[in-house]
Amino acid sequence: MLLFGDTVRSAALRHEIPLAIIDPVLFAELNGQCFVLTSQLEKDRVIQAIPDTEVLDWFEFGYRDLLESGMTFAQADREAAVRAVHRIGITDAIVPGDFPLGLAERLQSAGITLTVDDETVERRRRTKSSLELDGVRAAQRAAEAGMSAAYEMLSRAQPSHHGQLELGGELLLAETVRGAVRAACAEEGAPCPPEVIVASVWQGGGHEPGTGPLPAGLPIVVDIWPRHETSACWADMTRTFVAGKPAREHAGLIAARAGLVQSALEQAKAAIRPGITGRELFDAACDLFESAGYLTQRTSQREDEVEGFQFSLGHGVGLEVHESPALGMGGRDPLITGDVLAIEPGLWDTRIGEIRFEDLVLVTDHGCETLARFPYHLTLPM
Secondary structure, eight states: OEEEEOTTTOHHHHHHSOSOOOSOEEEEEETTEEEEEEOHHHHHHHHHHSTTSEEEEGGGGTHHHHHHTTOOHHHHHHHHHHHHHHHHTOSEEEEOTTSOHHHHHHHHHTTOEEEEOHHHHHHHTTSOOHHHHHHHHHHHHHHHHHHHHHHHHHHHOEEOTTSBEEETTEEOBHHHHHHHHHHHHHHTTOOOOTTOEEEBTTBOBTTBOOOSBOBSSSEEEEEEOOBOTTTOOBOOEEEEEEOSOOOHHHHHHHHHHHHHHHHHHHHHHHHOOTTOBHHHHHHHHHHHHHHTTOOBTTTOOOTTOOSBBOSOSEEEOSSSSSEEEEOSTTOOSBOOTTOEEEEOOEEEETTTEEEEOBEEEEEOSSSEEEOOOOOOOOBOOO
């Protein structure tokens, strides 16, 4: 196997080399022996992090002379990498689909056969290392801190005469709640991206983060995905809140959908075990929603349909916030012990918006462990 890039942007490399390295590195494995081609600046760190790895230096392969000859840094990287691969003794290798094209062409011109094999590369990091699992748990604790900040702010808000939430005499905006969420997560060492979701039927949908005033008496979805800075691992968590008493025509809709979504979440968690596929879990959720009269991805006739359950049941989480295995219509891979999954059933209704709950779980030998420790509040005390 060959990987090339930096460990900040490449999840595959970060799994093999659990360090933040901003400069290009080559990772190779041959017959169980691992090799890392990097600079002298990183040698001691790499040896300490992965002691059984043989560390090679760019300058061993004429890197300085390549630059002196007029090559660009990128060209010198490729040429030195090819020389290192020859030294290691690799004649054919698997690579991920995002392997750099320029290096792939140079390796192939040097007689090295490359085969794209995303499944094998992804599977190596589905079972999390202890360091990664610690990072996921830390990110999850940060998500809970962020969710607590959102809950506290929404709980203190009051409905205005125009059906908007106010806090301290000012309109409560999605941006204000998002700022509190991000500050709380950052304080726990796992910052959130700017686009974390605080949305309602008034604004937001899909991955649109939501802007402007928030409604009283209607669902407000808060979807948080912080990244633990030390390990680079993510968490993902969603809760839905209703601040203020729902209007009579909406109260029954909200309660029924919230109960059904939470049932779908608990049903999925109860069914998780090694060997079951993401598609089987997704189908069971669709069965539940369809039996209650809701559209799902399986039954909708329009590609732009939004009503009901029109997305997957979830996804893997780790060094990427969305990674294998899939838990939707394409979820063909059996779950394995060590998978970390975000389970997120939800229902959308154009009258009231979305209700969604999302928990992070760890697949164990006989089931799953729920990593999220935040209650499923819906109507908030005011």
